[in-house]
Amino acid sequence: MAARVLGRAGRLAAVVRSSALQLRLHGSAGLRFGSQASFFPPLGDAMLPSGSFNNHVALITGGGTGLGRAMTATLSQLGAQCIIASRKLDILQRTAEEISSQTGNKVHAVQCDVRDPQAVSQCVDQMEALTGLPDVIINNAAGNFVCPSERLSPNAWKTITDIVLNGTAFVTLELGKRLIQNQKGASFLAITTIYAESGSGFVVPSASAKAGVEALYKSLAAEWGRYGHRFNIIQPGPIRTKGAFSRLDPTGAFEKATIDRIPTGRLGTPAEIANLAAYVSSNYASWMSGAVIRFDGGEYVSLAGEFNELRSVTPDQWKILEVMIRNTKGS
Numbered sequence: 001m002a003a004r005v006l007g008r009a010g011r012l013a014a015v016v017r018s019s020a021l022q023l024r025l026h027g028s029a030g031l032r033f034g035s036q037a038s039f040f041p042p043l044g045d046a047m048l049p050s051g052s053f054n055n056h057v058a059l060i061t062g063g064g065t066g067l068g069r070a071m072t073a074t075l076s077q078l079g080a081q082c083i084i085a086s087r088k089l090d091i092l093q094r095t096a097e098e099i100s101s102q103t104g105n106k107v108h109a110v111q112c113d114v115r116d117p118q119a120v121s122q123c124v125d126q127m128e129a130l131t132g133l134p135d136v137i138i139n140n141a142a143g144n145f146v147c148p149s150e151r152l153s154p155n156a157w158k159t160i161t162d163i164v165l166n167g168t169a170f171v172t173l174e175l176g177k178r179l180i181q182n183q184k185g186a187s188f189l190a191i192t193t194i195y196a197e198s199g200s201g202f203v204v205p206s207a208s209a210k211a212g213v214e215a216l217y218k219s220l221a222a223e224w225g226r227y228g229h230r231f232n233i234i235q236p237g238p239i240r241t242k243g244a245f246s247r248l249d250p251t252g253a254f255e256k257a258t259i260d261r262i263p264t265g266r267l268g269t270p271a272e273i274a275n276l277a278a279y280v281s282s283n284y285a286s287w288m289s290g291a292v293i294r295f296d297g298g299e300y301v302s303l304a305g306e307f308n309e310l311r312s313v314t315p316d317q318w319k320i321l322e323v324m325i326r327n328t329k330g331s
C-alpha cells in the first residue's frame, strides 16, 4: 500500500518536473489534468540522442508558434539547422533568436505565405542560398476556426483549404522536384488531425483539407520512395496552443469536456509531439513511410466506441444491471 502511494507521489513529482522543463524550452501554457493523468506524466526533454540531427537541415512551416515552434526547438536541440517559414516575419525572427540562443544552433526565419506558389518557390530559393536543400520537411502550417457550415462564405472555405491542402502541396511539390533533381532524399512529415479520418462538423473546410493532405502524403509515399523520400503523417489530438484554442475553443468550454473523455486524462503537450515528430523525421525511422500516427491520448477511440459512456456507471449500479441482464436467461 505504502509503495503504491509512494509510486503515485513519484509520478506526480515527475509531472511537475517535466512541466517545468517544458515551460523553459517550449513556453507551454498551463496544463490542466483530469483524475487519471498522474498515470501518464508528460516528459519534456528530448528523447533522441544528442546530435541525432547534426549536419541535417530542417524546414518547419508555421515554425514560429505553437507545435511548430516546439518541433523546431527539439530539432535544433538535437543538432539540426532549422528554417522556419510563415507569414509573420517578426514572430518568426523572435522565435528563431530565442531557440538558437538556447541551443547554439542556427535557426533562420523566412517569410512565406504557403497559399502562394510563387512565394513558396522564392522561399525555397532563399533556403537553398542559406542552407542548401533540406533533409527534413515538416508541413505544419494551418488555418482553422469553428463555424457552422451554413455560415461559411466561399472565401472562408478557400482560405482554409488553400492554407492546409494547397499550401502543403505547393511546399511538398516545390521541394520534392528540386530534391529529385539534386538526387537528394528527404523525410516529409505532415501534421493533420484525428478528424481527418472521421470528418467533423463545424470544422468542415479543415476536415476536408486535412483528409486531402493525408491522401497526398500516402500517394507520394508510394510514388517517390524511388527518389529517397519518406512521407508520414501525425494526427494530433488536442494540445493547447494559442493559435488553435483561440479559434476552436473561444469560451474554454471544450477543454474541460475533452479532458473528461480522454482516457489519459489530459491534453497532449507541445514537447511530446515534438519528440514524436523528431523520431519520425530522423534516420532512426528510415523504414517508416506511408504511416499515419494517431497521437491523441486515446481520444479518437473514446469518441468512437458506442458504449464508452458506461465508464460513468458505478460498481453498485453494475450489480443492479448485471442482475437485470442475467434475469433474461432463457427468455
Ligand SMILES: CC/C=C\C/C=C\C=C\C(=O)SCCNC(=O)CCNC(=O)[C@H](O)C(C)(C)COP(=O)(O)OP(=O)(O)OC[C@H]1O[C@@H](n2cnc3c(N)ncnc32)[C@H](O)[C@@H]1OP(=O)(O)O
Binding pocket: 142, 143, 144, 145, 146, 147, 151, 152, 153, 154, 155, 156, 157, 159, 160, 193, 206, 237, 238, 239, 243, 244, 245, 247, 248, 249, 254
Ligand atoms: C481546441 C483544439 C482541439 C482540437 C484541435 C484540432 C485541430 C486543429 C487544427 C488546426 O488547424 S489548429 C490551428 C489554428 N491556427 C490558425 O488558424 C492560425 C492561422 N489562422 C489565421 O490566420 C486566421 O484565423 C485565418 C485562418 C482566418 C486566415 O487569416 P486571413 O487573414 O488570411 O483570413 P481573413 O481573416 O481575411 O478571413 C478569410 C475569410 O474567412 C472568413 N472568416 C474568418 N474567420 C471566420 C469565422 N470565425 N467564422 C466565419 N468566417 C470566418 C472571413 O470572413 C473571410 O471571408 P470573407 O472574405 O468575409 O467572405
Ligand SMILES: NC(=O)C1=CN([C@@H]2O[C@H](COP(=O)(O)OP(=O)(O)OC[C@H]3O[C@@H](n4cnc5c(N)ncnc54)[C@H](OP(=O)(O)O)[C@@H]3O)[C@@H](O)[C@H]2O)C=CC1
Binding pocket: 061, 062, 063, 064, 065, 066, 067, 068, 085, 086, 087, 088, 089, 091, 112, 113, 114, 115, 139, 140, 141, 142, 143, 163, 167, 191, 192, 193, 194, 235, 236, 237, 238, 239, 240, 241, 242, 243, 244, 245
Ligand atoms: N493544437 C492542437 O490541438 C492541434 C493542432 N493540429 C495541427 O497542428 C499544427 C500546428 O497548429 P498549432 O501550433 O496548434 O497552431 P498555430 O496557430 O500556432 O500554428 C499555425 C501556424 O501556421 C502558420 N500559418 C498560417 N497560415 C499560413 C500561411 N498562409 N502561410 C504560412 N504559414 C501559415 C502560422 O503562422 P503565421 O500566422 O505567421 O503565418 C502559425 O505559425 C497545424 O497543422 C494544426 O492543424 C492538429 C490537431 C490538434
